[in-house]
Amino acid sequence: MNQKRKRRPRHAGTQQASQVGKKQRRQLKRQEEAQQLQLAEIQLAQKRRLIKRVAGWSGLVAGLALLVFALIYFTNGPEPETATQLTDHPEPEATTQLTDQIPALGWTLGNPDAPITLVEYSDYQCPLCAKYHHIIKRLVEELGDDFHLVFRHYPLQQNHANATLAASSAEAAGRQGKFWEMHHLLFVGQEEWSGKERAEAKEMFLHYAVSLNLDVDQFQRDLHSQAVLKKITNDSQTGRNSGVTGTPAFFLNGQKVTNKPRTYEAFKAFILQSKNKLP
């Protein structure tokens, strides 16, 4: 190229023009390069933004899924456990032997000398208690001599307007020898009386008393007696002393059951497992 130019010195103007052209071309080239660089940068930035978005959304979805799984896992609890001692003993010295920890307080079913004693704190107006009623009833029937049930009242009057009245009905029936019969009727009929006003609920409890052939006048007197009320508040107090916060609460041989087995089969397996662990 240079040689060509040297051979044509006369065309100075043309040379100048070609130099300008060269400059322009260089400038253009530089601009083009800069543009390409810019484009590449933009593309890279876009790519980065896309990756960031995808990562963000994946993280969000994964986080939500993780939270739901955590919720399922932690609210279920893998195994039922016993913890927290039943602190209320009628005789404070009876702390060494498990079976001595169960005070004579409460209504009992099954064999008092059974290796397994389950203390239940329950509320007749609590739906979960009604569900557990069927589980416990089957346990008493099927475990026979191996099982001893102690039932205590724990009415959550703040949430359940008819809970104490229901407990009183069971106690009043108990004074005529029909505690467990009334107990069953109250749980089975829970949905019928639970949402009713107090007067209507009482009417239904009187019906139950009639159906059990109770002396209704006596039943009514007992229903509102101080002795019955005192028995119920006493039951609740022993529960509070033992760290009962909700219903139903179970103590297996004096140990609080923290993760309640949710089915009959699970409960039975849990009890048998505890029995096998006994010395």
Place this chain on the structure above:
Amino acid sequence: MRHSKHSSSKVKTNFLKWIAAGWLVFSLVGFLDATYLTIQHYRGAGLECTVLEGCETVTSSKYAVIGGVPLALFGALYYLSIFLLTAVYIDTKRRLVLKTTIGLTPLGFLASLFLIYLQVFVIHALCFYCLLSASISTALFILSVICLKIGATHASPVACEAG
């Protein structure tokens, strides 16, 4: 950006950020709350009755299920929608997404009002998780109202438009 004052739109954008953050947090808590109730429902055992937590009376009542589907599941889906819509809005800044979110919150608020009415006057029991849910849907709704208000006070052609 259709209005002239830069500062006012900046204030608005900031407010919107806070509102979006609020929606995210509240809807997430609501989602977890409703999911918990749904899990408990399908597990079949229900909730323990405690003095503090109100009771299963509410969640096991016949009003807790519509056509075999627990109300809590609808709640969980509602909160999830709000959460995802807000996330999409933060990502894309699309006005339509924002408007959809704002349009959804009154539904949750009205549903909560009705459910509180049922608890107080029909079932005669209060459920802690349901009250928490009601508070959250109210908060989501209030955020929407604030969002609309900001849009209005800044004379935006579209209420609560992003700056």
